[in-house]
Amino acid sequence: MMKLLFVLLSLLLPSVAMAAAPGLDALTVTTNPNGSETYTMNIQVLVLMTMLTFLPAALLMMTCFTRIVIVLSLLRQAIGTMSTPTNQIIIGLGLFLTFFIMGPVFDRVYDNAAKPYMDGAIGGEVALERAQGPFKKFMMDQVRDTDLALFIDLSGKQIDEKDLNTIPLSVLVPAYVTSELKTAFQIGFIIFIPFLIIDLVVASVLMAMGMMMLSPLIVSLPFKIMLFVLVDGWVLVIGTLASSFYVT
Numbered sequence: 001m002m003k004l005l006f007v008l009l010s011l012l013l014p015s016v017a018m019a020a021a022p023g024l025d026a027l028t029v030t031t032n033p034n035g036s037e038t039y040t041m042n043i044q045v046l047v048l049m050t051m052l053t054f055l056p057a058a059l060l061m062m063t064c065f066t067r068i069v070i071v072l073s074l075l076r077q078a079i080g081t082m083s084t085p086t087n088q089i090i091i092g093l094g095l096f097l098t099f100f101i102m103g104p105v106f107d108r109v110y111d112n113a114a115k116p117y118m119d120g121a122i123g124g125e126v127a128l129e130r131a132q133g134p135f136k137k138f139m140m141d142q143v144r145d146t147d148l149a150l151f152i153d154l155s156g157k158q159i160d161e162k163d164l165n166t167i168p169l170s171v172l173v174p175a176y177v178t179s180e181l182k183t184a185f186q187i188g189f190i191i192f193i194p195f196l197i198i199d200l201v202v203a204s205v206l207m208a209m210g211m212m213m214l215s216p217l218i219v220s221l222p223f224k225i226m227l228f229v230l231v232d233g234w235v236l237v238i239g240t241l242a243s244s245f246y247v248t
Helices: 002-010 013-019 043-052 055-061 065-079 087-101 103-118 124-142 145-155 169-208 216-230 233-243
Strands: 027-031 037-041
Touching (some): 055 169, 065 087, 087 233, 103 124, 124 169, 145 169, 169 216, 169 233
């Protein structure tokens, strides 16, 4: 977790260091004639606090978190347990799966950018460029060519799709998120099929028995839970999600 914190901060600290003027205090205290004191915050601290708000967005949109959470949410709806597992459990599981899958990427960012920057071996601009490299490579391995081409056309810039260094994050991130949404819904569609079949069978049986006033969801829910448990569904879904990402 500490390494992850250094990795995330490495994406912001170089930018703050470049934006702030050297030699300025973060907080200045001015004594008024009446003896009271006035505190003035430096623009450096303000920039840092503002950029920290982008950390959650960077963690969600530049990692595998989006696909995992969407698939788990669709799985919950397919089973029919609308509030079980709870949103907190799904978010927590998604975060820890993200840390597990993105481990090699975080390690490379820490070794190549965060640690040298903290040690003073490289400057802020170099650290920022090195920190972006592993994330950009991870997103390029997952993004679809059609989605990337779409956002390159929308940007109106001459960008080589094959050259990772020429693709800015402003183009790569939305293309990656769009690809993740499509992939997540494709996986969700496959997950829905067996549970939908159970719903159709139960509804047909109840209709044939003349029990039209009884909701099919009440009867099919235990069978769907039993099927999911018998096939060890959580292991299958989580294993499929983890193996669906190409991380080198």
